[in-house]
Amino acid sequence: MQINPQTTKVGFIGTGVMGKSMAGHILDAGYNLFVYNRTKSKAEELLNKGAVFLPIDELARTCDLVITMVGFPKDVEEVYLGNNGLLKNARENSILIDMTTSPPSLAVKIDIEAKKKGVYFLDAPVSGGDIGAKNATLSIMVGGSEEIFNIVLPIFNLLGKNIVYQGSAGSGQHTKMCNQIVIATGMIGVAESLYYAIKSGLDPEKVLKSIGGGAAGSWSLVNLGPKMLKGDFAPGFYVKHFIKDMKIALDEAIKMGLKLPGLELALSLYEELSKMGEDNSGTQAIFKLYMK
Template sequence: MATTIDPKSTKIGWVGTGVMGRWMCQHIMDLGYSATIYNRTQAKAQPLLDDGASWADSPSEVAAASDVIFSIVGFPPDVREVYLGDNGILKGTKSGSIIVDMTTTEPSLAQEIYEAANPQGVSSIDAPVSGGDVGAREARLSIMVGGDGDAVETVMPLFEAMGKNIVHQGGAGAGQHTKMCNQITIAGTMAGVCEALLYGYKAGLDLETMLSSISGGAAACWSLDNLAPRILQRNFDPGFFVEHFIKDMGIALDEAKKMNLSLPGLALVHQLYLAVQAQGHGRLGTQALMLALEQMSSTELS
């Protein structure tokens, strides 16, 4: 039977208060939970501190003060350091704690953290998300969950504060494998969205009018609804960083290689995004793929 959590008795920890983590933690605090937080740059955590969160000087201090500890950071080495490093979360957890990594990272690393946590009496969940900055801010994330059923059931009310589509996919690492499927789909979709806009522009179409048609048909998707309008506004601010998407695609390609799978579409889009990064746009949003395609075709939407 899963343990019950409530705002009066359960203390929340949060590591990583960036573009998405700041809002995800905020939604849990809005339920009445107290939170202890850590971020490499303290200034990015200031809105949460202003709202009553407590500051810790390391992930291990966050864990020592908390019953359920969440993280969402950047890259697999960051996850490894946050959980398994000298000042990592597993240095501060107590038996009965639950740790939840919401970073998109390697499935094998999620399994490694699970195996390190288990002997300590700590439950480990991998729960990567999709929905970008908008989904995080509006609590509409899709959350893909891997881990033991009891632990997942326990933290479900907290997931429900952050997202609308929460699915337990299986054991440790299953959430990360599901996120790879998500990123593979998005990779092809983003290429299609950008190429459709370029084609429509060269054909002399009014792009907003064109989008009003195709977004209501079989081409309908999140990227058309949320990122195509940003491209038309020349808004390449990050909801999700190009460099993080490159990381995700690299993980998927590595996992595919282990399974003897060929994913040529993903490999092509990965190369296109490497071109975006080479142009100096790694810290822009994934819709910045348009910048590389514009350069290749000597065409700029106006």
């Protein structure tokens, strides 16, 4: 199979904070795009640009390649394994790509079921948030068949800049867990550093200029640190989804007999933030725990 705008029909399920931008890049590249979202209004911008709205079963029967970017593992299961889901309706030899962050074990399960149906499956979670989605600079971590990875690389190149094949099914999701572990503990550091700067009488904006370009520099510090200081807690990545990811990582760690105290601490703080009603805020809202 060759992937190109002239012959490949692409489906995209999940047009939320990140998915809308990602689907938009595919549409802008000239592909025939078919979309589904539970809340149709969130797809209006894409529909106005020429995308076609279809229910999941019909989308699966129509498309050569389908990408999913939904919220939680239960959503992934429903979309792929439900009675009206992708695997019951996908065309033979079509390619399904889940870019949601979900358990590696679920990716393996879907891959097994896909092979029974003569369908190809990749798990390809991403990192970079809404900024990376808008700018097409996402990091994409891919598990599944390397042959299929190479076939769909033109699509991945529309969405990201750092695209790495990690190995067999589930490997993409395991890599994303590594990513989230780094971010989880790093977000505590960013919040505590800026809190310290404020309480010590420093100008936190100047502090950011000094430490952002040094050894302490990180994506979270440079991109989310300024938002913390401005009180901008709009979601680039939801607190509720971050909690979901951390729980997946801890579950996988337990299966491997690992102890991850930093991740456990980060999860406990974000669960405290959730109890404050911040589930739909961006992950930088952890700053509120310190400034309350």
